[in-house]
Amino acid sequence: MALRARLSAPKELQSDWPFHHAKWTAISSSIMWGGDRRMEAENYLSGGYGIRLAMDARTSGRGRLADFARVWQPSRLKGIQVSPSYGTPFLAATQVFDMRPAPRKWLSLERTDNVADRMVSSGQILVTCSGSVGRATLAHKPHEGMLISHDLLRVDPIDEAHRGWVYAFLRSPQGRAMMGAVQYGHIIKHLEVPHVGGLPLPLPREQILADFNARTRRILELRIEAHEKARKAEEKFKSLFPSLKEPRSSHLGFEVSASTLFGTRRRLDASCFVPTVDAIEDAFAADAARVEPLHKLVVKAFAPGRFKHIYGDGGMPYLDSADILEVNPDITKFVLSLSSEEQKEYHVEPGWILIPCSGQVYGNVGHAVLSTEYHVGKVLTNHILRVAPNNKIRSGYLQCVLGHPQLGRPRVVRFAFGSSVPEIAAVDVLTAPIPRFSKKVEDELADLMESSAVARDQADELEQELATEAELLIDAFMEGDTERFVSDVVEPKLRLVGLPSGRAEGDLSYETVDAINAAHAPAGEVTVHSSL
Structure with a gap:
């Protein structure tokens, strides 16, 4: 068999044992009987799992994400493609993150089920749940009126006062690490609704919540401003x-x-x-x-x-x-x-x-x-x-x-x-x-495009600051800070966080799943609340 040319020399053959060093640790077998009964070693060896254990160890000041927001996902889409003149634009999960989302597919609205669930509104929190999972963004103006992929989880805060903090938490390194620790799949990774809904979420005091809310609104305003200015410049240019x-x-x-x-x-x-x-x-x-x-x-x-x-x-x-x-x-x-x-x-x-x-x-x-x-x-x-x-x-x-x-x-x-x-x-x-054209015309178009780029940069910078502050707050919470967090978070109530009908996975909340697993745990073992 012929060998193709390589860009670099092959590694030398190892003759001494061990040939490599495995990453491993020992855990109690009872841990595997909580939540999803996960058997993949990577879920327990990841940094996100350790962060989750540290947050679960705090007995006050926190709840679960599902207690503060509705986490849901539309049913799988079997779209019928048609020409642009007859169809509704469709965006895949990765396209939602584009500065200028440009649809490549148009779907028949009459042949698409649950249309309302596939649309999004400005300010809605979206989280990738297939492929590169756990990446959060805010829907804004260019996403409205388009069909959005089911590969994005929708996160709708129950109380608007929590929107900014929930978004910052999902973008924080700890939030992303915990989502990475509960993903599953060999080639293509996935997240399910209960995985995200079951994340431990510390709850800061009202003043901090208000600050995160104000900055999240500002991010949304800047993104919309950047989009509108660019659109206005392009429309004016075409009219020439x-x-x-x-x-x-x-x-x-x-x-x-x-x-x-x-x-x-x-x-x-x-x-x-x-x-x-x-x-x-x-x-x-x-x-x-x-x-x-x-x-x-x-x-x-x-x-x-x-x-x-x-x-x-x-x-x-x-x-x-x-x-x-x-x-x-x-x-x-x-x-x-x-x-x-x-x-x-x-x-x-x-x-x-x-x-x-x-x-x-x-x-x-x-x-x-x-x-x-x-x-x-x-x-x-x-x-x-x-x-x-x-x-x-x-x-x-x-x-x-x-x-x-x-x-x-x-x-x-x-x-x-x-x-x-x-x-x-x-x-x-x-x-x-x-x-x-004349200097006046060109300057007007240039001002719009340049200010659009500035607004886009300001939104990105503010979003990075938001995630950094959330990271510091979560670190403080895990270290035992009680001053900046409420101490009387309402205990999670048993309620359905579940998935839409038609999903192969169950329609039960994380509390119900744990209760069922506890009832079926092997005798003599203690079931602990662990990663879902």
């Missing part, structure tokens, strides 16, 4: 081209002259010559004061070379192309393999336009993001094209032109080449025509 006509569908086929095919890049792929882009550029020529190629408006446009990815603690934060398109992305990788001098090639400056240049044309590739202070001091992947504008054009206006969903991105995506993983070259993007 009254001559724009809707071309006939490229799916029916179209013709181009031979001289066009063999002009500059000699492209033979039809996607490079779609009539939609020609119609857009004709409107630019007809309605703009003038049109200039991008290369005259930038200092440079480049994608840095590849580097060896070695990650570890103490390295520089690393952002992938998907991260720059998300709301407050999780930074989980830190680069160790680049020296301080080498890192400079992968850094960016505020005001640059960042364009993912490798990926799928229906996904990340071709979107335009305005870099801000958030991106400074981080290593950005070589799969992001950097465009540095000169003093002839404002960054916000250039982002509006290149990133517009109807008039900008299609003109960038047309340059993609390759089959499995399409790429976009800087030399192609530099030929893109940029419509120019």
Whole structure:
């Protein structure tokens, strides 16, 4: 059998026992008879399990998440896909975290059950429960009116005074660690409603709750503001081209002259010559004061070379192309393999336009993001094209032109080449025509786009502060702090936290599950309340 080439040398064969060191510990067998009767070692060896034991050891000042919020999940969706003109937009779980959620599927509303349960409202707390589980976010304006995947748990506080604290708790390192400790599944991890509903939740005093609520509302306001300003700028930009006509569908086929095919890049792929882009550029020529190629408006446009990815603690934060398109992305990788001098090639400056240049044309590739202070001091992947504008054009206006969903991105995506993983070259993007208008018009659009980016950054920063403060409060609670937490939390009442009908798993709350398990525990053993 042939051996394929490897990027690195294989590990040396070990001859001395032990070949490796297993992570293990001994626990009482009675622990496995509580909750879900979990047999996976990783659930008991994780840090989240230890955090949960420490919180359960506190006999006052806490309850269960299900006592303060309704945790629920829509039934599994079997959607019937239809064309955009007939369907309702659908968002998968990961798309909900995008700065600009763009639906890729449209479903028939008449063939979709429990439609109301699949919609969300601004401020609703959503938690991923399949794949990368335990990630929480707030639904806001762009999510309204769309069908949202059942792979997101809905968390609705019973008392609005608890909303901010519940959200901060779910985003805290301890909350996420405890959710990670109760996940199940081999390849694809899952969380169920009772898993999240059964998490121990300390309850701070009213003044602290009010502070968390106010800051959560501010996060929501900033996200909505960022979305509305960007939308307003894009609508105004589109209104500047009254001559724009809707071309006939490229799916029916179209013709181009031979001289066009063999002009500059000699492209033979039809996607490079779609009539939609020609119609857009004709409107630019007809309605703009003038049109200039991008290369005259930038200092440079480049994608840095590849580097060896070695990650570890103490390295520089690393952002992938998907991260720059998300709301407050999780930074989980830190680069160790680049020296301080080498890192400079992968850094960016505020005001640059960042364009993912490798990926799928229906996904990340071709979107335009305005870099801000958030991106400074981080290593950005070589799969992001950097465009540095000169003093002839404002960054916000250039982002509006290149990133517009109807008039900008299609003109960038047309340059993609390759089959499995399409790429976009800087030399192609530099030929893109940029419509120019009066300074007043361009400044108005630039102000909207730049203030939108600032509002988005402020929301992310405030959200990170919220999680950090929740982390400190939870640490204080586990250390025995009683001043900042109520001491008379109402004991959990037996009530259904359960799952919607049609689920294979049961419809019982964590209290009922524990009661049943206790009744069936082996004789002579003590059942303890443990991870679900």
